[in-house]
Amino acid sequence: MEIRIEEMAFSYASVPVLKDICLDIREPQFVSILGPNGVGKSTLIHCINKILDPTAGKVFLDGRSVKEYSLKEMAKEVGYVPYSSSDTFPLSVVDTILLGRHPHAGWKTSDEDLEIVYDTMSKLGIEDLALRPFNELSAGQHQKVMLARGLVQRPKVLLLDEPTSNLDVKHQLGISRLLKHLSHEDGILVIMISHDLNIASKYSDNIILMYEGAIYAVGTPAQVLTRENVLTVYGVDSEIIDDGGRPHLVLKDLESGECLPMADSAVCTSIL
Amino acid sequence: MTEQASNKDFKAEYSRYVWFKLLFIAGLGVLTFFIFWISLCVGTRDLDVATVFDYFIKHLQGVTYEPRSQQAFDDSIVWNYRVPRALFGIISGAGLAISGAIMQSVMKNPLADPYTTGVSSGALFGVAIAITLGFSFGGSGIAGVGTVLNAVLMAMVPVVVILLFSPFFRKSPSTLILAGVAVSYMFNALTSILLVSTDEANLDIVYRWQVGSFTDLSWGSLPLMTISVIVGIAIILPLSNKLNLMSLDDKDAKSLGLNSERLRIVCLVILSFISASIVSYVGIIGFVGLVIPHMVRMIIGSDNRFLIPGSVVLGAFFLTACDIISRALDVQAEVPVGVVTSFIGAPIFLYLIIRQKSGVW
Numbered sequence: 001m002e003i004r005i006e007e008m009a010f011s012y013a014s015v016p017v018l019k020d021i022c023l024d025i026r027e028p029q030f031v032s033i034l035g036p037n038g039v040g041k042s043t044l045i046h047c048i049n050k051i052l053d054p055t056a057g058k059v060f061l062d063g064r065s066v067k068e069y070s071l072k073e074m075a076k077e078v079g080y081v082p083y084s085s086s087d088t089f090p091l092s093v094v095d096t097i098l099l100g101r102h103p104h105a106g107w108k109t110s111d112e113d114l115e116i117v118y119d120t121m122s123k124l125g126i127e128d129l130a131l132r133p134f135n136e137l138s139a140g141q142h143q144k145v146m147l148a149r150g151l152v153q154r155p156k157v158l159l160l161d162e163p164t165s166n167l168d169v170k171h172q173l174g175i176s177r178l179l180k181h182l183s184h185e186d187g188i189l190v191i192m193i194s195h196d197l198n199i200a201s202k203y204s205d206n207i208i209l210m211y212e213g214a215i216y217a218v219g220t221p222a223q224v225l226t227r228e229n230v231l232t233v234y235g236v237d238s239e240i241i242d243d244g245g246r247p248h249l250v251l252k253d254l255e256s257g258e259c260l261p262m263a264d265s266a267v268c269t270s271i272l
Numbered sequence: 273m274t275e276q277a278s279n280k281d282f283k284a285e286y287s288r289y290v291w292f293k294l295l296f297i298a299g300l301g302v303l304t305f306f307i308f309w310i311s312l313c314v315g316t317r318d319l320d321v322a323t324v325f326d327y328f329i330k331h332l333q334g335v336t337y338e339p340r341s342q343q344a345f346d347d348s349i350v351w352n353y354r355v356p357r358a359l360f361g362i363i364s365g366a367g368l369a370i371s372g373a374i375m376q377s378v379m380k381n382p383l384a385d386p387y388t389t390g391v392s393s394g395a396l397f398g399v400a401i402a403i404t405l406g407f408s409f410g411g412s413g414i415a416g417v418g419t420v421l422n423a424v425l426m427a428m429v430p431v432v433v434i435l436l437f438s439p440f441f442r443k444s445p446s447t448l449i450l451a452g453v454a455v456s457y458m459f460n461a462l463t464s465i466l467l468v469s470t471d472e473a474n475l476d477i478v479y480r481w482q483v484g485s486f487t488d489l490s491w492g493s494l495p496l497m498t499i500s501v502i503v504g505i506a507i508i509l510p511l512s513n514k515l516n517l518m519s520l521d522d523k524d525a526k527s528l529g530l531n532s533e534r535l536r537i538v539c540l541v542i543l544s545f546i547s548a549s550i551v552s553y554v555g556i557i558g559f560v561g562l563v564i565p566h567m568v569r570m571i572i573g574s575d576n577r578f579l580i581p582g583s584v585v586l587g588a589f590f591l592t593a594c595d596i597i598s599r600a601l602d603v604q605a606e607v608p609v610g611v612v613t614s615f616i617g618a619p620i621f622l623y624l625i626i627r628q629k630s631g632v633w
């Protein structure tokens with residue numbers, strides 16, 4: 001499965017979010033999209049799986065414009081794992097994951113569907129949660145269930161919006177390794193939005209770094225995660241350490257006195 | 273292999289889980305069947321179940337009685353009054369409950385039902401137009417197609433309002449309900465204007481519509497409502513797994529291959545047909561649509577594939593039971609059934625509002 005994006009742009013009403021996006025992803029691999037908040041990372045992946053229609057330019061999956069895909073066809077090719085999921089009317093974990101079979105299944109749940117769900121749950125180590133209500137799970141378990149829902153779509157491309165944001169370090173590493181495994185062993189093109197530069201660097205084959213609504217740099221972690229790039233894009237200085245051929249960033253504190261707007265000055269001083 | 277063994281365990285456990293839900297629904301079906309017979313016994317003329325059953329079967333066999341005999345009188349009570357009334361309870365209960373279940377799933381809102389969103393008030397205004405002004409689209413007559421069409425058209429007004437403003441209603445469940453209250457006030461005001469200028473007989477009819485009552489129902493009123501409820505259920509049941517997807521964010525549903533907006537419109541149109549046709553005959557019966565789906569959720573969960581049929585049977589049972597209560601309270605005066613449902617439903621509604629923050633069931 002390959003993705004080709006040609007001069008794509010997207011704006012909400014009159015506010016431009018993305019501009020001049022050109023991208024060509026050919027083989028199954030593990031790609032991370034990095035960039036500051038509000039840069040358009042989510043918008044970019046929404047434009048790939050038809051959740052949003054680009055205002056200009058084109059997106060192709062396997063050489064076919066996404067406009068020609070029906071929603072159901074798209075759901076068979078591209079899985080999507082959202083950042084969070086509503087639970088107004090929570091289902092059990094099995095039934096929540098079964099929703100991912102919707103593009104393939106009819107009204108009745110088949111044995112095959114259940115097998116796929118069970119396999120996926122055991123792969124993620126959540127089979128013991130099977131009949132628990134979704135709303136009673138911890139944030140980390142939520143995220144795994146949503147990942148499972150994306151996986152049972154049996155997609156060729158898997159898009160994930162910050163899949164490790166609510167997990168502890170052990171599970172962050174576990175999920176990231178699983179995603180890498182999926183891309184290398186199962187031949188799925190995995191595209192993940194992340195805020196953790198070091199996790200992205202450790203596991204990704206390639207990184208897309210975004211800045212001001214455009215793609216700032218694309219390449220291997222070593223090519224993209226340089227001190228200059230991180231300084232420009234995030235405004236944070238860092239020291240790069242070599243970790244087995246992959247960059248590991250040690251972030252430096254912001255310039256003295258420059259507190260993020262969230263922390264008021266009282267907090268800054270009182271921590272002394 | 274242990275892997276395979278646990279896989280089998282899992283399937284067995286899941287099928288037990290599904291069977292429990294089916295059993296619950298089937299059990300309710302049986303209860304509804306029984307309450308139908310009990311309902312035939314309640315009234316000024318005291319008849320026991322065996323007698324009622326006997327008259328029922330004999331009538332089906334075409335047995336006739338000597339005119340003016342006690343038997344002919346009883347047969348007429350059972351067949352011409354009580355049977356249609358019991359069927360009304362079952363069908364309108366089922367229809368109101370499924371409307372509520374659909375509304376809640378489609379709007380992702382635990383407080384929504386045709387009553388709280390103003391759909392019923394719209395339908396009532398349509399009925400009031402037909403009764404007081406004698407103006408209806410299509411044929412005339414209180415129980416006729418024209419009145420129902422009036423009700424459906426007016427019920428569509430709140431639906432359109434909901435669809436146009438739905439982006440604003442996502443912020444909090446109460447916003448939709450407040451908008452529903454506003455729409456209801458509007459329609460109630462319009463209905464009042466019509467009532468001010470009408471005569472006493474019409475006033476009495478419309479008043480009974482406003483509280484929801486099963487009096488004066490006969491076989492002739494049944495077919496139209498029955499058809500719209502059954503057709504509605506037949507369309508919604510196969511869509512129930514899609515309704516599960518609708519409880520997700522619209523964009524998540526889209527990523528799973530479902531166009532939520534289109535399905536929402538389809539469901540709301542069906543729902544306004546069902547609830548408007550019920551309102552046309554029995555008036556506004558509040559809280560059934562709101563409370564019944566929550567009761568079902570408490571026991572078998574929110575999976576719409578079971579919630580929808582579960583609500584249908586529990587709604588049928590509940591409304592028939594309320595009708596029995598309303599007649600048992602005072603055989604002569606007959607407390608309107610809408611009063612009974614409100615007495616039971618309103619406290620539950622209040623409870624839902626209070627505990628809403630901690631999620632629903």
